[in-house]
Amino acid sequence: xxxxAAEPLTPExxxxxxxxxxxxFGPTKATVVDVARALGVSHGSVxxxxxxxxxxxxxxxxxxxxxxxxxxxxxASAPGEAAPSKLESWLEALFEAKRHKAGDDPELFATYTxxxxxxxxxxxxxxxxxxxxxxxxxxxxxxxxxLAAPDVPAAARAVFDxxxxxxxxxYVAEWFSPTITTEFEAVVALVIRGLRA
Amino acid sequence: xxxxAAEPLTPExxxxxxxxxxxxFGPTKATVVDVARALGVSHGSVxxxxxxxxxxxxxxxxxxxxxxxxxxxxxASAPGEAAPSKLESWLEALFEAKRHKAGDDPELFATYTxxxxxxxxxxxxxxxxxxxxxxxxxxxxxxxxxLAAPDVPAAARAVFDxxxxxxxxxYVAEWFSPTITTEFEAVVALVIRGLRA
DNA sequence: CGGCTGACAGATATTGAAATCTGTCAGCCG
DNA sequence: CGGCTGACAGATTTCAATATCTGTCAGCCG
Numbered sequence: 001x002x003x004x005a006a007e008p009l010t011p012e013x014x015x016x017x018x019x020x021x022x023x024x025f026g027p028t029k030a031t032v033v034d035v036a037r038a039l040g041v042s043h044g045s046v047x048x049x050x051x052x053x054x055x056x057x058x059x060x061x062x063x064x065x066x067x068x069x070x071x072x073x074x075x076a077s078a079p080g081e082a083a084p085s086k087l088e089s090w091l092e093a094l095f096e097a098k099r100h101k102a103g104d105d106p107e108l109f110a111t112y113t114x115x116x117x118x119x120x121x122x123x124x125x126x127x128x129x130x131x132x133x134x135x136x137x138x139x140x141x142x143x144x145x146x147l148a149a150p151d152v153p154a155a156a157r158a159v160f161d162x163x164x165x166x167x168x169x170x171y172v173a174e175w176f177s178p179t180i181t182t183e184f185e186a187v188v189a190l191v192i193r194g195l196r197a
Numbered sequence: 198x199x200x201x202a203a204e205p206l207t208p209e210x211x212x213x214x215x216x217x218x219x220x221x222f223g224p225t226k227a228t229v230v231d232v233a234r235a236l237g238v239s240h241g242s243v244x245x246x247x248x249x250x251x252x253x254x255x256x257x258x259x260x261x262x263x264x265x266x267x268x269x270x271x272x273a274s275a276p277g278e279a280a281p282s283k284l285e286s287w288l289e290a291l292f293e294a295k296r297h298k299a300g301d302d303p304e305l306f307a308t309y310t311x312x313x314x315x316x317x318x319x320x321x322x323x324x325x326x327x328x329x330x331x332x333x334x335x336x337x338x339x340x341x342x343x344l345a346a347p348d349v350p351a352a353a354r355a356v357f358d359x360x361x362x363x364x365x366x367x368y369v370a371e372w373f374s375p376t377i378t379t380e381f382e383a384v385v386a387l388v389i390r391g392l393r394a
Numbered sequence: 395c396g397g398c399t400g401a402c403a404g405a406t407a408t409t410g411a412a413a414t415c416t417g418t419c420a421g422c423c424g
Numbered sequence: 425c426g427g428c429t430g431a432c433a434g435a436t437t438t439c440a441a442t443a444t445c446t447g448t449c450a451g452c453c454g
Contacts, residue, residue, distance in 0.1 A: 009397090009398090028407095031444085031445060031446085032445075032446065032447090033444085033445065033446085041398075041399090042398070042399050042400065043399095043400095043445090043446080043447090044398070044399060044400070044447085044448085044449085045397080045398055045399080047446085047447065047448080048397075048398080051447090052446080052447075053445090053446065053447085151383075154379070154383045155383065155387065157380060157383065158380070158383035158384045158386075158387045159387070161359075161362050161380060161383075161384050162358075162359035162360070162384050162387060162388065163359070164361055164362050165358050165361050170367050182351070183354060183355070183358060186348075186351045186352065186354060186355035186358075187355045187358050187359050189355075189391075190352065190355045190356070190359060190388060190391040190392070191359065191387060191388075191391060192391075193390075193391040193392075194386075194387040194388060194389075194390040194391030194392075195387070195390075195391075206427090206428090225437095228414085228415060228416085229415075229416065229417090230414085230415065230416085238428075238429090239428070239429050239430065240415090240416080240417090240429095240430095241417085241418080241419085241428070241429060241430070242427080242428055242429080244416085244417065244418080245427075245428075248417090249416080249417075250415090250416065250417085
């Protein structure tokens with residue numbers, strides 16, 4: 001057994017190491033035993049902090065998704081930008097973030113795509129958070145008289161659904177087509193026009 | 198060998214039998230040998246009409262997709278319906294057709310979903326045909342002054358992309374959620390509002 | 395005492411040998 | 425003669441034996 005590190009074994013440290021192991025071995029080969037080995041502990045110790053491999057992977061997934069939510073929250077709650085323009089910025093930031101992640105490290109992105117498919121509950125929560133941000137932006141626009149929507153949450157959901165091709169990881173392959181930007185802009189323009197007062 | 202049928206071996210007959218074999222065995226188990234056996238010929242004879250298994254499966258896929266195109270063409274080219282309403286009818290028919298196919302025989306639908314993933318070229322052609330129909334509907338509306346779009350083909354493409362969740366087979370699982378109809382209507386309303394003159 | 399270990403049972407994944415399939419073609423049969 | 429057959433080589437799939445992994449827990453060690 002490798003010389004024990006003095007650091008205590010915390011959920012946080014396990015999560016970091018799990019990310020690292022997933023990055024190195026991919027979603028199918030990464031095992032709890034690998035994580036334990038990388039931490040220099042027995043795999044039984046990992047089970048002291050997470051009840052199952054599934055729970056561990058779920059926690060990693062949640063952590064990863066949380067980063068985008070925070071970034072987008074910055075745009076959603078920034079004062080001073082009018083709602084229509086803010087809506088466009090938000091959608092562009094969402095697409096740009098996804099595309100960047102996928103382009104920078106395709107293998108890691110593929111790994112997380114697998115994790116996402118495994119953890120539909122976590123994904124649902126995440127999507128709800130994003131749609132909440134959209135709801136707030138649209139509500140702002142309705143209050144200011146620049147946007148119109150009979151049912152604001154439904155409109156937010158519709159905007160999210162309509163732009164799915166540009167944020168749903170199932171479409172990664174299309175995000176690097178030469179025409180994708182034009183297509184994205186056309187959908188965003190259509191959607192914003194549909195929402196204008 | 199089974200008693201030879203008098204009927205000549207035609208590409209058409211091979212295609213029908215291939216569909217039948219795919220229906221019975223599914224996309225992973227169906228083999229060229231199975232098709233030949235069902236036809237009462239040797240598998241070498243099948244290769245006389247189709248150069249490869251891939252070409253055979255591609256032809257079956259093409260045939261299947263062609264059916265929807267014909268049905269939707271009926272709506273697209275029907276006279277007497279104003280463009281905004283026709284656009285809505287067309288999108289509803291597309292969604293309804295897909296949902297029906299998927300609900301009636303989920304296994305067969307899953308089989309064709311695999312075939313679709315294998316034959317992206319055929320799918321691309323099919324999508325182009327559908328977007329052409331949309332282009333014609335929108336052009337009609339622009340000519341009549343009921344719709345507005347600076348670039349009609351781009352708008353057609355945007356409408357198709359925006360409604361992807363309701364026709365892309367990757368989303369089958371969601372087509373039977375209790376809220377899907379509401380969500381579909383919200384997206385269609387948003388899109389049509391975005392196109393109105 | 396309390397966190398950690400490591401052996402264990404059952405579940406899952408890997409491996410390599412055997413079976414089947416794809417695609418070709420020389421020759422048969424009507 | 426011309427469409428069809430069936431044997432064949434190489435590629436792919438299947439299957440069962442083997443190895444590894446997951447999750448538990450009695451007991452060790454600091």
